[in-house]
């Protein structure tokens with residue numbers, strides 16, 4: 245593999261930075277990965293997004309690994325943001341998180357901070373300042389954000405694991421294979437949508453179905469006229485959860501779709517009946533005692549819409565709206581958090597219904613409007629699911 249002088253110095257252990265031996269181990273990991281996939285060079289990256297942040301996901305071994313890195317004085321080489329943590333980092337007490345869990349989660353976040361990462365604690369880094377440009381190479385590990393960056397922005401990242409994304413963040417580069425290369429970004433299957441998805445839940449159901457069918461393929465959607473940014477993040481998150489879709493194209497919507505417009509591809513159609521069947525498949529419980537919106541993390545626009553629906557009403561069940569700390573601060577400054585919380589909901593920052601230890605927090609059936617959350621809640625959190633639209637969830641919360 246061709247390496248620059250700086251990359252060679254990292255690999256040889258001649259790098260002058262503190263923690264040179266750890267940097268050498270990280271560079272070896274990247275070179276090995278490149279060798280496996282036939283990469284001929286390393287690409288410099290514009291940013292990294294690191295997964296494996298919740299204590300629930302990485303446990304004590306992950307915590308100790310991160311603290312060892314931090315103690316060695318290692319720092320990331322590029323702008324790097326982190327995934328949601330296992331709890332709201334400020335309001336965990338009032339939300340019911342256990343102090344033992346919180347203590348470990350705080351140590352994880354402290355280690356990331358010491359490594360030089362930005363404590364964004366969100367799966368939507370592109371909404372809080374880690375916004376790549378078209379064609380920029382990245383090493384991102386959050387599957388929904390990988391999908392958004394590749395598809396909606398036209399940046400280039402493989403679906404990294406936590407360790408490879410962290411290695412790329414520390415070394416500032418990633419091997420040139422997979423979705424970094426033009427030849428691997430062409431669609432493999434055409435999806436004609438005769439259903440008319442309108443809400444985020446519709447797009448989540450569509451993504452869940454398409455992910456199941458195409459697995460790690462690259463779908464080209466013929467038409468999806470109502471797809472805005474929030475719908476696209478819901479669609480991509482679900483496709484990455486039920487399948488392993490890291491890139492999709494939509495004619496007339498996403499930036500690379502026009503390159504492939506004339507291509508003849510096998511495919512399938514998604515009808516309104518298909519979406520009804522997916523909603524039924526995702527619903528495994530009868531009546532929800534906990535209702536959660538904000539997967540992927542809610543944007544400021546979504547928070548404004550939720551606040552408008554809740555204004556002056558009374559929430560009678562546990563209702564969480566998950567978002568990033570940054571978006572929550574903007575929503576607080578705009579009076580939106582106050583409206584939602586005066587109604588009885590909670591705007592929960594830094595975490596979500598999947599990476600928080602909700603299985604230890606006492607309830608068993610959760611209503612969501614997210615195809616990704618519906619895919620993960622049964623297996624990862626031991627929850628039954630009621631899959632509803634956002635407006636239906638708000639009505640249910642106030643019933």
Ligand code: F3S
Nearest residue numbers: 367539540541596598
């Ligand atoms: Fe984000 Fe959690 Fe959903 S990490 S995409 S809100 S499962």
